[in-house]
Amino acid sequence: MANITLNIEGDLNIYVSEEDGQPDSLYLDGMDGFPETLRIHLEADGEDDESKAEVIYAIPGAAAISMTLYEALTLALNSGGADSLELMPVSGIFIAFNSDDVIIDQNGDCYLAGPGIIFALEDGDIVSLDEEDKKLITQVLEDGTAELTNGAEIRCAFGL
Numbered sequence: 001m002a003n004i005t006l007n008i009e010g011d012l013n014i015y016v017s018e019e020d021g022q023p024d025s026l027y028l029d030g031m032d033g034f035p036e037t038l039r040i041h042l043e044a045d046g047e048d049d050e051s052k053a054e055v056i057y058a059i060p061g062a063a064a065i066s067m068t069l070y071e072a073l074t075l076a077l078n079s080g081g082a083d084s085l086e087l088m089p090v091s092g093i094f095i096a097f098n099s100d101d102v103i104i105d106q107n108g109d110c111y112l113a114g115p116g117i118i119f120a121l122e123d124g125d126i127v128s129l130d131e132e133d134k135k136l137i138t139q140v141l142e143d144g145t146a147e148l149t150n151g152a153e154i155r156c157a158f159g160l
Helices: 069-078 131-143
Strands: 002-004 010-016 023-030 038-041 054-058 065-068 084-087 093-097 102-104 110-112 116-122 125-127 145-150 153-159
Touching: 054 069, 054 131, 065 069, 069 116, 131 145
Parallel strands: none
Antiparallel strands: 002 010, 010 023, 023 038, 054 065, 054 116, 084 093, 093 116, 102 110, 110 153, 116 125, 145 153
16 A cells, blocks of 8 residues: 655545555544544445545635545545645534645735545544535635735635
8 A cells, every 4th residue: 555644733644555546544643632543444445434424625716515535535636635634613623635735825824725625523433524514614615715816826725
């Protein structure tokens, strides 16, 4: 198995099967409010319960999309991976993203200019987001989206 790992504020390791290049497992190990250890084995066919958990895949400036964890991890792997984890301002909800997509402005504020996987944890397990959480997350994303400018270039980004 290949291992994609970076330690920012919490570790997010996505293991990829060398045989088919599909997500195989997700391992979180964090501190300061992050889960101590969470290991999820994802079946290659994406048919296990945790692979089927509904999450949100969000791209700044675009509508957030509800999909399975397996689908979201596949998209994340195709767009550079996810190596960072932040707690969202919604209880038990986290966002995983690629640290290369973070922009820090001149005031020191951090923004996410790339995609993120938003998921819920209950008792150390990833569970499907319910409709109330999805609505709240969508509102948080909309309210927290900023347009960043650099000369003529304008980019949408989520405030972190």
